[in-house]
Amino acid sequence: xxxxxxGLFLVVGAAFxxxxxxxxxxxxxxxxxxxxxxxxxxxxxxxxxxxxxxxxGDGGVTTRAVAVxxxxxxxxxxxxxxxxRAGYFVGVPLWENSKTDELKGRYDxxxxxxxxPPEMHEPEDQDDASR
Amino acid sequence: MFEIALLTANGLLSxxxxxxxxxxxxxxxxxxxxxxxxxxASLTIGFIAVYVISSGRTPFxxxxxxxxxTAFLAAVGFARYLEKGGHREND
Numbered sequence: 409x410x411x412x413x414x415g416l417f418l419v420v421g422a423a424f425x426x427x428x429x430x431x432x433x434x435x436x437x438x439x440x441x442x443x444x445x446x447x448x449x450x451x452x453x454x455x456x457x458x459x460x461x462x463x464x465g466d467g468g469v470t471t472r473a474v475a476v477x478x479x480x481x482x483x484x485x486x487x488x489x490x491x492x493r494a495g496y497f498v499g500v501p502l503w504e505n506s507k508t509d510e511l512k513g514r515y516d517x518x519x520x521x522x523x524x525p526p527e528m529h530e531p532e533d534q535d536d537a538s539r
Numbered sequence: 540m541f542e543i544a545l546l547t548a549n550g551l552l553s554x555x556x557x558x559x560x561x562x563x564x565x566x567x568x569x570x571x572x573x574x575x576x577x578x579x580a581s582l583t584i585g586f587i588a589v590y591v592i593s594s595g596r597t598p599f600x601x602x603x604x605x606x607x608x609t610a611f612l613a614a615v616g617f618a619r620y621l622e623k624g625g626h627r628e629n630d
Contacts, residue, residue: 415544418589422551425585429555432562432578441562441574449581456548456588460600463592472600476584476607483611487577490618495570498621520622 410462417459424452437503438495446488450480545593552585573617580610 431444454477461473497520502509514523559582563575587603590596 411541411544414592415541415548418548418592419544419551421588422548422555422585425555425582426551426558428578428581429558432575433558438568438570438574441571445574445578445581449578453581453584453588456585457600457603460588460591464597466597469597469600472597472604476600476604479604479607479611480581480584483607484577484581487611487614487618490615491570491573491577494618494621495568498568498570500568500570 410465414459414463417455417462421452421455421459424448424455428452437506438500439492440503442488442492446484450484453480545589548589549586552582552589556582569617570621573614576617577610577614580606580613 425448428445428448431448432441435441435444457473457476461470464470496511496515511522515521516523556579559575559578563572563579566572584603584606587599587606591599591603
């Protein structure tokens, strides 16, 4: 039974890794590739470490496997955010069929600060003019 | 039966490694290659998990833990280099 569960976790985790790699190859631009590899890759590695914990069933091994999963869950989103942000700043082109780029023109390329959208200030100005 | 599961997991991981390596070679931009490197680090954690189970050498789990942390440091370091450095794609 334990061997069956371990094998199931290992094969399903490896299958999610293949999905992540397929996404890395097939997706058309950087944010989509990040989206595919971060989520599916962390899920795959986490499932395989769950398989290790199930197979040994020992307190020390389980603790270390849970620590690996915890580190993965903590670090992968931060790393993906940092890479995506850096990719946006260095001008990696988006997919040609992308509909909107809401950050376009609102990021200062030199200081890396975000300015408010201009529409948010216009109603206040109109109120001031009507009074 | 259990050996078949281990072999299948190793085979699937190897297939994913080949696909990730193709993206690492292909590019087209440096951040894409960093994404591929990060996926390859997760794949190595998977290989270590299979090896720990097939050999019974549990200390290798510590290697997986350290690898997860160093992969994070490498990704953040690359991102910081790209943001602060003079590397640009479109000029």
